[in-house]
Amino acid sequence: ASNKKLLILPGDGIGPEVMREVRRVIDWMDRRRAVRFDIEEALVGGAAIDVHGVPISAETVAKAKAADAVLFGAVGGPKWDGLGFDRRPELAILTLRRELGLFANLRPATVLDPLVDASTLKPEVVRGLDIMIVRESTGGIYFGEPRGIESLPDGTKKGVNTEVYTTPEIERVARVAFELARRRQGRVCSVEKANVMESGLLWRQTVTALREREFPDVELTHMYADNCAMQLVRNPRQFDVIVTTNLFGDLLSDLASMLTGSLGMLPSATLGGLGPDGRRHALYEPIHGSAPDIAGKGVANPMAQILSFAMLLRFSFDMTEDAALIERACTNVLASGLRTADIMQPGMARVSTQVMGEAVTREL
């Protein structure tokens, strides 16, 4: 097999620490298995601002485009909080989504049995939870024009953003959701505010028509976003796949993550379309942030970053077996009683980032 080109972007805060543990897993794969990775590393976020003056350099974007997959850590921290709207560390991730056309953000929310008590929800409500949220991620109000702040003649100001969705944009992300559902429980719930927003009405109509045309075997329901927020709290296990807009997906996927009580465990993927060369751009990142408060202390949980790498193997390289192997290793390590601080429970052994990473590699 030819070498896989990986771009690793550790970023800020705990990003580099947790990424180090992924390198351990990659080394193990390099040693033991057929696959080989060509790895490049680059700066993003505050780290890139400090060196290049921008949250992501054009050169790094070019490297990301050339890579088979991008593994991203986390960005941001108090040091860069005062920067203007167009120089924030978060722009690194927004730029990559836009430049690589990463329109489908996959956000699993799963509760592993050993961690069922970590949730603020009752165990009987979240045990076995397994939701996949597909969030549109290159459109909607995040990127719509016109946008900006305008000074009005009377001395007041007006802030404007625009939610725009076209039928092709809706179709391609819905298609990802339907395809995922086929490999899961076969149910998609499409979420918008069609009762107050025309863009939501178009969303609903387009998803409905697509299902009839291409996915009649998948069950499709529709839900308003406010109701979805409620249902995620009331009975989250009613959902299989949820597909929604960029903005609703931002809130709802974070809400769903928090239902698990263990953000340090959750990976994500953001996928683009198939290119002419048959390749699909893709970026993988933990859903947790850069956690500046605990950075450098060696206490961060590396699991979400390691599981992001497992998602990378599954979605970018079809290495389902290896992905499952890593996922199982993580579950086993938890079952053996090791815990980083964020998921610590009475009676368990509290370990550092490195010990956790080593335990996963050993389990492999």
Added chain:
Amino acid sequence: ASNKKLLILPGDGIGPEVMREVRRVIDWMDRRRAVRFDIEEALVGGAAIDVHGVPISAETVAKAKAADAVLFGAVGGPKWDGLGFDRRPELAILTLRRELGLFANLRPATVLDPLVDASTLKPEVVRGLDIMIVRESTGGIYFGEPRGIESLPDGTKKGVNTEVYTTPEIERVARVAFELARRRQGRVCSVEKANVMESGLLWRQTVTALREREFPDVELTHMYADNCAMQLVRNPRQFDVIVTTNLFGDLLSDLASMLTGSLGMLPSATLGGLGPDGRRHALYEPIHGSAPDIAGKGVANPMAQILSFAMLLRFSFDMTEDAALIERACTNVLASGLRTADIMQPGMARVSTQVMGEAVTREL
């Protein structure tokens, strides 16, 4: 004291049933106390569509404007689901918000001790919960122009909505939040997505400046909407007053309501500005919907509608004592073990809408 003019709009589904129990409370007040109400009743929602062809008639809007306060039930049902975007029952409430300038939607999320187990969250996370969400309700993406669905030359379609906020719009709703905080724990958390939306950035700047000018005694923090959705699940009691946009408020207030596990208990108020005559338009409604599935069966919980009336007394007529009396009566009835089906618990007595309403009046 002069008579208070009340407009009662029962609406659809369980609306009329639960409103009947409020009438019991009003009758009791009429009999026992100094205050007198002049009450008018009118149709809204599906009921108005059936009779007038529109979800709310111009005449009813005029009556609402002339009233000192509006008590609203709930609207909608499967019968009217197929109607177009501009004839839905929900338009009744959107029209009233716009026509009466009801810009501040107050959504309390409180957990009464007898109902702490109704939540899907662990009792230790929600016990004593008492959040007030102030949602902007006449601006933002709900009303912004341009909006609509457009057919493009290439045969695809484009759906557009616009988020617009001006500084005066932000200030007036933030002022309501700061004033409420002064009568509570003195803390306001302002919520937007200033990291990706300029309208959110203007929101943040405007709220910050207003606090410095007029409310230096109130503590102000800022939170991104996605983080707020998470924090509401992680540790909801960290919040006192939350102020946010129309769209974020729609999701976050419903999420906060569901944390209590007892939607049938939660009232809301929507307030306008002070008019030239010193009057403030205001509408009060339970946060639950019309619940067509249980309508007409006499099993709906009338508490939220009764507590909406208590809010009406407090906010429109400054009748704090009477409001507290009604609220206490509701708590006592719960403590005595009566439950409607929606909040039924083992060992409690399951009662009908009417028995619950009578119990509250008796307790008064």
